[in-house]
Amino acid sequence: MPAPRTLLDKIWDDHLVCSPDGEQPLIYIDRHLVHEVTSAQAFEGLRVAGRRVRRPEATFATPDHNIPTTDRSLPIADPISKQQIDTLRANCREFGIRLFDLGDADQGIVHVIGPELGITQPGMTIVCGDSHTATHGALGALAFGIGTSEVEHVLAAQTLRQSKPKSFEVRVEGELYPGVTAKDLVLYIIGRLTTEGGAGYVIEYTGPCIRRLGMEERMTVCNMSIEAGARAGMIAPDRITFDYLRGRDLVPKDFDRAVARWETLPSDAGARYDRSETFSGGDVVPQVTWGTNPAQVVGVDATVPDPASMTDPSDRSSAARALEYMGLQAGTPIAAIPIDRVFIGSCTNSRIEDLRAAAGVVRGHQVASRVRAMVVPGSGRVKRQAEAEGLDRVFTAAGFEWREAGCSMCLGMNPDTLAPGERCASTSNRNFEGRQGKGGRTHLVSPAMAAAAAVTGHFTDIRQWRYH
Amino acid sequence: MQPFTTLTGNVAPLDRANVDTDQIIPKQFLKRIERTGFGQFLFFDWRFLPDGSPDPAFELNQPIRQGASILLARRNFGCGSSREHAPWALADYGFRSVIAPTFADIFFNNCFQNGMVPVKLDESDVEELFRRAAAAEAAGQAYRLTVDLQTCLVHDDGGFSRSFTVDPFRRHCLLEGLDNIGLSLKHVDQITAWENAHDLAPLQGGAT
Numbered sequence: 001m002p003a004p005r006t007l008l009d010k011i012w013d014d015h016l017v018c019s020p021d022g023e024q025p026l027i028y029i030d031r032h033l034v035h036e037v038t039s040a041q042a043f044e045g046l047r048v049a050g051r052r053v054r055r056p057e058a059t060f061a062t063p064d065h066n067i068p069t070t071d072r073s074l075p076i077a078d079p080i081s082k083q084q085i086d087t088l089r090a091n092c093r094e095f096g097i098r099l100f101d102l103g104d105a106d107q108g109i110v111h112v113i114g115p116e117l118g119i120t121q122p123g124m125t126i127v128c129g130d131s132h133t134a135t136h137g138a139l140g141a142l143a144f145g146i147g148t149s150e151v152e153h154v155l156a157a158q159t160l161r162q163s164k165p166k167s168f169e170v171r172v173e174g175e176l177y178p179g180v181t182a183k184d185l186v187l188y189i190i191g192r193l194t195t196e197g198g199a200g201y202v203i204e205y206t207g208p209c210i211r212r213l214g215m216e217e218r219m220t221v222c223n224m225s226i227e228a229g230a231r232a233g234m235i236a237p238d239r240i241t242f243d244y245l246r247g248r249d250l251v252p253k254d255f256d257r258a259v260a261r262w263e264t265l266p267s268d269a270g271a272r273y274d275r276s277e278t279f280s281g282g283d284v285v286p287q288v289t290w291g292t293n294p295a296q297v298v299g300v301d302a303t304v305p306d307p308a309s310m311t312d313p314s315d316r317s318s319a320a321r322a323l324e325y326m327g328l329q330a331g332t333p334i335a336a337i338p339i340d341r342v343f344i345g346s347c348t349n350s351r352i353e354d355l356r357a358a359a360g361v362v363r364g365h366q367v368a369s370r371v372r373a374m375v376v377p378g379s380g381r382v383k384r385q386a387e388a389e390g391l392d393r394v395f396t397a398a399g400f401e402w403r404e405a406g407c408s409m410c411l412g413m414n415p416d417t418l419a420p421g422e423r424c425a426s427t428s429n430r431n432f433e434g435r436q437g438k439g440g441r442t443h444l445v446s447p448a449m450a451a452a453a454a455v456t457g458h459f460t461d462i463r464q465w466r467y468h
Numbered sequence: 469m470q471p472f473t474t475l476t477g478n479v480a481p482l483d484r485a486n487v488d489t490d491q492i493i494p495k496q497f498l499k500r501i502e503r504t505g506f507g508q509f510l511f512f513d514w515r516f517l518p519d520g521s522p523d524p525a526f527e528l529n530q531p532i533r534q535g536a537s538i539l540l541a542r543r544n545f546g547c548g549s550s551r552e553h554a555p556w557a558l559a560d561y562g563f564r565s566v567i568a569p570t571f572a573d574i575f576f577n578n579c580f581q582n583g584m585v586p587v588k589l590d591e592s593d594v595e596e597l598f599r600r601a602a603a604a605e606a607a608g609q610a611y612r613l614t615v616d617l618q619t620c621l622v623h624d625d626g627g628f629s630r631s632f633t634v635d636p637f638r639r640h641c642l643l644e645g646l647d648n649i650g651l652s653l654k655h656v657d658q659i660t661a662w663e664n665a666h667d668l669a670p671l672q673g674g675a676t
């Protein structure tokens with residue numbers, strides 16, 4: 001009898017093209033997603049070497065990182081940004097790649113539109129020049145971020161040099177309490193694994209708590225795997241996955257046959273992982289980051305930690321530096337920290353369920369007078385769906401800005417940035433120094449927690465929220 | 469790609485952990501469509517004061533560290549975004565090797581594509597290198613190290629010598645300065661065979 005295999009083993013074995021003596025193995029890449037910031041140099045490399053794109057139909061492009069989220073009918077003000085987007089257009093035209101362009105109804109953040117259009121499917125290998133490519137692993141794919149040289153390699157050879165990563169089972173028992181979301185769960189896990197705990201591994205999230213999560217919640221969890229240092233996170237496909245995919249634009253024509261194939265993907269009973277950790281969903285409370293990496297996180301009912309109480313010297317100095325940058329005092333209750341800005345968006349939390357959760361909190365309330373709050377849907381489709389449900393009016397009536405789809409203030413490459421010293425409750429995935437603008441202070445939270453903070457002007461335990 | 473065999477150069481100590489790629493090259497400089505010219509923006513937010521002048525307090529702005537080609541840092545160097553602009557900026561500034569206890573995976577990969585060697589040493593060895601660098605600088609001299617990819621050794625001329633490990637294939641590519649894509653395309657028959665053996669129709673999709 002063949003040895004039991006994990007989901008990772010099965011996808012890996014199926015995609016191994018060759019493993020020549022003395023070389024790293026070559027694995028086949030099913031889907032390649034391309035955006036404007038990490039692709040120009042790769043296309044230029046192809047041109048210089050006189051190479052073509054091996055399978056243009058396996059590659060999809062969209063501008064998202066560096067685009068304005070205001071009125072799309074206006075020209076892009078920043079000439080360098082405009083050049084980057086024009087370059088993507090020209091490259092897609094020259095190499096025959098399908099582009100979901102600005103103004104296209106299906107444009108959006110690359111990790112939002114992949115699953116939404118059915119580009120992402122179980123059992124696939126998927127890469128993109130972006131570290132949050134792990135998002136697609138939520139559908140049972142092996143998906144990870146690559147650098148621009150590797151983008152060029154995949155364009156030319158539809159394969160990648162890879163050594164097989166180690167497998168890491170993160171099992172979550174039990175279930176989440178009401179008000180506690182997938183975002184809180186993944187922040188909690190990162191806090192325990194640390195920012196490098198997953199380095200060298202692909203995480204497979206398993207257990208009853210994970211199985212109960214909806215498809216979009218699973219994407220939120222896998223999305224942030226990179227913040228624990230893992231290049232990929234994945235969740236075995238099941239009924240929830242298949243129901244999500246059925247009827248989407250680019251799924252296989254013979255869908256039932258595809259489902260039959262996908263049903264063979266989950267890890268076999270007794271399959272071995274290189275490492276395993278178990279958590280309990282019931283231990284998780286709503287999370288708020290206090291520092292400058294996502295592992296610097298505590299529950300909303302806690303206080304800002306004291307670096308002096310940390311045993312590891314490197315943790316201690318990082319924490320001290322972080323508190324200085326964040327302008328926080330050890331011992332301050334998290335709920336007493338006032339905020340200036342709120343950002344609801346990013347590939348972590350900009351899907352329709354995220355917007356529904358945030359709108360539910362906001363309904364019947366007003367944004368606090370000192371707070372400027374913004375909602376940026378993840379894609380054109382999410383935006384239209386939200387508008388059809390009237391969520392845009394809930395947000396705008398409360399005083400939120402309602403924007404066009406893009407990465408926006410997740411990384412602040414476009415005009416949406418924090419001013420120095422401004423403090424933001426953000427549903428994005430990185431709270432690094434300067435991430436949302438030089439001197440800006442980012443606290444990562446769930447959409448509901450961000451919405452509540454917008455209303456009260458400080459972090460607020462969503463479990464005590466009075467819904468209207 | 470520029471080959472890497474052995475490098476002897478000055479060391480710039482950067483005593484920080486979790487140095488992320490947003491710090492190495494902040495996003496406002498990712499708009500260029502070339503691979504070159506990023507060195508001027510390396511560590512921009514740390515390196516320059518709001519008025520644009522160099523911050524004298526920042527580690528790399530110390531006069532003694534000018535012209536360094538080896539960067540010494542703490543664990544989890546290069547975490548965060550996949551941007552290859554990070555190694556481009558380091559290389560363009562003049563670094564050809566980074567020594568740290570651990571690296572983030574994508575950054576680690578990206579180095580090899582750009583003729584740079586990321587060297588993983590034990591935390592205690594990195595600590596020793598920080599000590600030696602501080603002692604040399606206190607005596608008014610830059611600390612010099614050799615990173616030898618042929619022998620896989622890092623050594624100074626004061627008795628420090630440690631071996632490091634590199635994937636043999638990547639080492640070979642770096643030593644020879646090989647074109648990775650050209651090398652992979654030699655296996656084009658196998659790539660085609662894989663494609664022929666797999667039903668690619670579902671990949672085309674088209675339910676509507």
Ligand code: SF4
Pocket residue numbers: 064065109110111130132346347348406407410411428429
């Ligand atoms: S939303 Fe943020 S993390 Fe996601 S792809 Fe865009 S910039 Fe990257």
